[in-house]
Amino acid sequence: MKFGNGRRAGRLVTEAHQSFSFSRRALFVGVAQGAVGLTLAGRMAWLTVFEHDKYAALAESNRARSTLIPPRRGWIVDRAGQPIAINRSDFRVDLIPDLLDDPKREIELLQNLLQLAPEDIERLQDNLPKAAGFQPVQVAEDLDYEHFAQVNLRLPDLPGVVPARGFSRYYPTGPAVAHLIGYVGSASAEDYKKDKNPLLITPGFKIGKQGLEKTFDHFLRGQPGAKPSEVTARGKLVRELPARPETPGETLQLTIDAGLQDYIAERMGDQSGSGAVIDCATGDILAMVSMPAYDPNSFSRGISHDEWNMLSDNDHLPLVNKTLQGLYPSGSTIKPLNALAFLEAGVSPDDHVVCTGQYRVGNSYFHCWRHQGHGAIDMHRAVEQSCDVYFYEMSRRVGTTTIAAMLKRLGFGEKFPLPFSSQRYGTVPDPAWKEHKYHKAWTVSDTLNSSIGQGYTLVNPLQIAVAAARIASGKALIPRIVHRHSDMPPQPLGVSDEHLAIVRAAMGAVVGPGGTANSARMQVPGIAMGGKTGSAQVRRISMADRAAGRAVALGTQGEWRLRDHGLFIAFAPVDQPRYAAGFIMEHAGHGTFAAGVARDAFTYLYDKQRALDTLAKMQAGWGGDIATRMAREKADWAAKQAALAQPQGAPPDEGDMGAQANATQPPDSSVATAVAPPDEAPENTQAGTPPRTGASVGNEGSPE
Numbered sequence: 001m002k003f004g005n006g007r008r009a010g011r012l013v014t015e016a017h018q019s020f021s022f023s024r025r026a027l028f029v030g031v032a033q034g035a036v037g038l039t040l041a042g043r044m045a046w047l048t049v050f051e052h053d054k055y056a057a058l059a060e061s062n063r064a065r066s067t068l069i070p071p072r073r074g075w076i077v078d079r080a081g082q083p084i085a086i087n088r089s090d091f092r093v094d095l096i097p098d099l100l101d102d103p104k105r106e107i108e109l110l111q112n113l114l115q116l117a118p119e120d121i122e123r124l125q126d127n128l129p130k131a132a133g134f135q136p137v138q139v140a141e142d143l144d145y146e147h148f149a150q151v152n153l154r155l156p157d158l159p160g161v162v163p164a165r166g167f168s169r170y171y172p173t174g175p176a177v178a179h180l181i182g183y184v185g186s187a188s189a190e191d192y193k194k195d196k197n198p199l200l201i202t203p204g205f206k207i208g209k210q211g212l213e214k215t216f217d218h219f220l221r222g223q224p225g226a227k228p229s230e231v232t233a234r235g236k237l238v239r240e241l242p243a244r245p246e247t248p249g250e251t252l253q254l255t256i257d258a259g260l261q262d263y264i265a266e267r268m269g270d271q272s273g274s275g276a277v278i279d280c281a282t283g284d285i286l287a288m289v290s291m292p293a294y295d296p297n298s299f300s301r302g303i304s305h306d307e308w309n310m311l312s313d314n315d316h317l318p319l320v321n322k323t324l325q326g327l328y329p330s331g332s333t334i335k336p337l338n339a340l341a342f343l344e345a346g347v348s349p350d351d352h353v354v355c356t357g358q359y360r361v362g363n364s365y366f367h368c369w370r371h372q373g374h375g376a377i378d379m380h381r382a383v384e385q386s387c388d389v390y391f392y393e394m395s396r397r398v399g400t401t402t403i404a405a406m407l408k409r410l411g412f413g414e415k416f417p418l419p420f421s422s423q424r425y426g427t428v429p430d431p432a433w434k435e436h437k438y439h440k441a442w443t444v445s446d447t448l449n450s451s452i453g454q455g456y457t458l459v460n461p462l463q464i465a466v467a468a469a470r471i472a473s474g475k476a477l478i479p480r481i482v483h484r485h486s487d488m489p490p491q492p493l494g495v496s497d498e499h500l501a502i503v504r505a506a507m508g509a510v511v512g513p514g515g516t517a518n519s520a521r522m523q524v525p526g527i528a529m530g531g532k533t534g535s536a537q538v539r540r541i542s543m544a545d546r547a548a549g550r551a552v553a554l555g556t557q558g559e560w561r562l563r564d565h566g567l568f569i570a571f572a573p574v575d576q577p578r579y580a581a582g583f584i585m586e587h588a589g590h591g592t593f594a595a596g597v598a599r600d601a602f603t604y605l606y607d608k609q610r611a612l613d614t615l616a617k618m619q620a621g622w623g624g625d626i627a628t629r630m631a632r633e634k635a636d637w638a639a640k641q642a643a644l645a646q647p648q649g650a651p652p653d654e655g656d657m658g659a660q661a662n663a664t665q666p667p668d669s670s671v672a673t674a675v676a677p678p679d680e681a682p683e684n685t686q687a688g689t690p691p692r693t694g695a696s697v698g699n700e701g702s703p704e
Contacts, residue, residue, distance in 0.1 A: 068198060070205035071222030072167050074249030076181060076212065078258035079284070079483060085181050085213070087167040091148035092141040094203040097128055099160030106158050113150045114140050119304040130189060138186060138302050141168055166204040169213075169300045173258065175293040175626050176265035179321035180256065180481075182211020183296035199224050206300065211321075212252070212481075215419040222249035253483040255284035263604050264289045267597050267615055268585075269622040270629065274322035275583030275594070276465040276479075277601055280571065283469070283477035283490055286579070287601070288462065290326075292318040295630065310637040315561065316586070323461045324423045328584050330453035331534025331591070332386045333464055333569045334407070336471060336503050338395065338451060339379055341406035343499040345398045349379040355389035359448070366392055366448050383506035383532065384515050388452050395451035400442065403450070404430040409476075409493065411466035412459055416479050426463065429456035453534060465582030468569040471507075472530075472577030474500050507532055508574040511595075520595035522572065524606045529599060530577075531570035533591030538562060563587040568594035572602045579605060 076085035093114065100106060107124055110116065120140070127137045139161075140147075151163045169184045171177055187200035187207050199205055202224070208214035225246030260277060264287050274290040294311050311318050320326065343349065357373035359366040368374070368388040374381070382390035395403060408414065413428035427433070429450055431442035449455030462479065469477050474497060475490040493500075507530035511517045517533050538561075566588035571580040581601060583594040604611035623629050 068202045068205075069225035069227055069243065069246045070166060070199070070202050071224050071246040072248040073169060073184070073206075074220040074222065074251050076220070076252045076254065078254055078256045078261075079286075080257070081253070082258045083172060084177055084254065084256065084258055086170050086172070088170045090141055090166065090168040091143040091145065092164055092166060092168070092204055093139040093143065093148070093151055094162045094164070095124070095128070095137045095139055096160045096162060096203075097137065101159045103128060106161060109154065109158065110139055110151070110161065113154065114143070114147050116140065117304075119306055122305065123302065141301055162203045164204050169206065169297075171296045171300075173262045173265075174295045174297055175291070175318075175630065176262045176289070177258075178211075178293040178296045179290040179323065180211060180261070180288055181296060182213040183209055183299040184213050185209045185300060185302070209299070212254075212419060215421070216252055220249040220252060223247035255279075255282075255286065255481055255483050256288070257286045257605075259608070260601065260604055261287045261289060263611065263615065264597065264601050265291055265293070266619070266625060267600050269618060271585050271588060271593060272316035272322075273583060273585035273588070273594065273597070274326060274461045275581060275597065276323060276462050277579060277581045278465050278469040278477065278479060280469050280473040280475075280477070280577050280580050282487075283479050284483075285479050285481045286605075288323050288481070290320070290322045292316050294318050306638065306641065307634065310634065321420075321422075322584075322586075324418075324420055326460055326584070326586075327424050327426050327458040328460070328565050328567070328586075329455075329536035330412070330457050330459045330464060331536035331565065331567045332388075332453055333467075333532050333534035333567045333582075333591075334451075334453035334457065335383055335386065335391055336507055336532050336569075337407055337410050337412070337467055338391055338403055339383055339506065340410075340471065340495065340499060340503050341403045342379065342394050342398055343502060344406065344495060345402050347379070347394060347398065349502050351394075352376045352378050353382070353387075353390045353393045355387050357389075359389045359392045361444050361448065364445070379502070380506045380509065383503070384509040384512075386510075386516050386533070391451040392448045395447050396444065400430050400447050400450060401432075404428050404433075407467075409495075410470050411463050412457075414463065414466070416462065416466070418479065418481055424460060426458035426460055427456050454537060461582055461584045463582075464567065464569050464584070465580060468531075468571050468582055469580035471500060471503060472571035472580045504530055504571075504574060504577070507571075511570075517568070517591070517595045519592060520568075520570075520599045522599055522603055522606075523610065524603055527572055527602070527606050528574045529570050529572040529602055530574040531568055531595060531598065533595055534567035534569075535590045536565040536567060538564065538587070560587050563589045566591040566594045568598050570595070570598040570602070 072087050073085075075083055075087070077083055093110070095103075095106075097103075107121065111121060116139070124137060124139065148163060148165075151158070151161065155161065155163070171181060171183075184206040187205070191207065192200045200207070205224075208217035208220065213220070223246060225244045227243045264275070264277070268289065268291040270292075272292060275287075276285055276289070277287040278285055292314070298307060354376050355368055355370070355374040357368050357371045359368070366388070369386065373389070374385055374387045377385070377387050377390050379390070381387070407428045413426055415423050415425040429446065434440055434442050434446065434456070446455055450457050466477065466479055469479075470493055473490070474493050474495065476493050477490045480487065508528060509515050510533070511520050511529050511531050517531055520529065520531065522529050564587070566585040567583070568591045569580075569582045571577040579602060581598045583597050585591075585594045585597070588594065600611050600614055603614070619625055623632065
């Protein structure tokens with residue numbers, strides 16, 4: 001039905017209907033408002049209660065800045081508490097690369113203020129691009145107060161320059177402990193990437209880079225302190241806040257006798273050598289010296305390119321720890337060890353061998369150092385006189401396998417549990433070893449060469465010192481360098497006491513009247529030393545050389561790197577051994593010099609003043625003490641480099657031409673570690689070492 005104009009009538013809206021609709025909308029809005037309010041309240045509660053610490057820290061970081069205080073590094077001391085590595089208060093200046101405005105201008109200003117040398121500027125320019133952001137780059141340390149104050153006065157012109165007063169590492173005896181302790185240095189970018197520890201990029205903080213400093217870095221490092229300060233939003237300082245002090249690192253106590261360590265380093269003079277002294281009761285290493293050496297203080301401060309090049313070019317290898325990493329033929333120092341193997345294998349000490357001066361094998365002859373021979377000789381005299389022919393014959397009777405087992409029991413070929421990153425443990429050859437290594441059969445020539453410590457046999461100086469200590473004590477001593485009270489006492493060696501006594505008596509005769517080391521007798525009343533010298537050839541002596549009488553001269557004279565190494569093992573006193581030692585002097589010609597070092601080292605332990613008086617008389621012939629010689633070496637090197645750097649148009653004099661010729665062909669440094677055995681070179685020799693070939697290899701020259 002339609003009404004009017006035909007439109008449908010609209011819904012009738014009543015007052016009740018309007019009221020209901022309004023109430024429903026109001027309820028919806030109210031619920032929404034309540035939900036929003038609850039959400040805001042919940043979020044506020046979460047932020048103010050549950051995340052209070054987080055945002056409080058962020059707010060505090062906007063208000064306060066904290067600078068880490070590098071901890072003082074723990075001392076390293078000797079067995080009596082005498083300092084070996086300490087800290088000294090110093091003034092320093094560093095650069096923070098990311099804070100520099102104009103690096104070139106600021107470096108020039110620092111050069112004028114601090115009177116920096118050209119090599120310091122070169123080092124800065126090399127290190128700045130390699131630095132990681134806020135990693136500090138050292139400008140100078142050990143500054144005097146006047147220069148330090150000048151930098152502080154100009155700080156407004158030097159953004160990114162950080163002058164600081166802190167502590168630097170110092171080694172009182174310098175080179176004497178270089179290879180033992182190592183040195184510290186600023187953390188590299190690689191160090192920071194590994195650890196992400198902000199302490200590593202704190203100016204003045206250094207970590208261990210070599211030696212015991214590196215091995216025990218976390219023990220010596222300590223915990224940093226903090227120096228907070230209140231700042232504005234723009235970083236302006238408002239006030240300093242109370243600082244938290246740092247915790248110094250722990251003290252590391254060694255078994256080393258610092259006085260003996262320094263004495264031996266000085267006593268080696270201008271020779272290249274290394275060795276160790278061991279306490280026969282405990283296995284404690286009292287001294288472990290490798291000379292020449294670098295000055296760890298120079299490395300800790302930041303060594304210059306010139307000094308690094310000088311050390312790298314030195315054919316005496318001052319950067320190598322030869323006590324652990326040098327490998328050498330053992331020479332005749334092996335003979336007492338072989339004699340012990342003979343005894344344990346059933347050879348009577350009274351059995352005689354007739355020495356005519358040579359020993360025939362097929363069509364070849366192996367020679368004794370004494371051309372006319374020793375005649376009929378037993379074990380005691382064979383050790384005393386270092387008769388090669390006796391050991392040729394007895395080694396053939398007993399066999400190489402039996403001898404090799406004894407050598408290993410006495411420490412040859414052994415890698416000791418010492419806290420150093422690298423040891424080279426040499427070679428104790430036997431038939432199985434050669435078959436595995438070279439796929440060749442063992443020969444009689446190999447047996448004879450090995451019997452006198454030539455051929456494939458390679459040892460390091462610590463190993464021969466340990467061998468002497470084990471013979472002297474009759475115990476399987478394990479050398480240790482960190483002082484501990486928890487170590488177990490050494491176990492018996494498992495060798496007959498009677499046999500040990502026979503060998504010790506023979507070694508006592510070596511240093512007695514008529515022995516080959518008679519000149520090394522100690523002058524301390526009541527103290528007698530037993531020992532054994534050795535000469536290790538680094539070149540082949542041909543039959544033609546022998547016939548022409550050149551054998552002695554080839555081993556003891558001529559070019560330094562081709563002379564024989566001189567070795568000596570020892571213990572004292574002979575009747576009740578307390579100390580043992582082993583020394584190897586590179587290319588010294590024979591073992592006499594090494595024997596003198598051992599004698600004076602033992603003298604120092606029993607009569608210090610007598611030993612010091614002996615040293616004082618010798619130093620004049622060497623050109624002074626270590627510090628004096630190193631200073632002169634640096635000056636000579638600088639003069640040589642200055643001469644080489646002169647303009648090409650200026651004609652050099654004859655001396656300059658010689659220097660330039662030497663500079664273009666750096667000396668072969670391979671001979672400082674080992675020589676190659678006959679025909680084949682084992683893995684642990686360095687390429688370029690003169691090989692010894694042929695069957696007629698024997699100890700030749702002066703008596704050992």
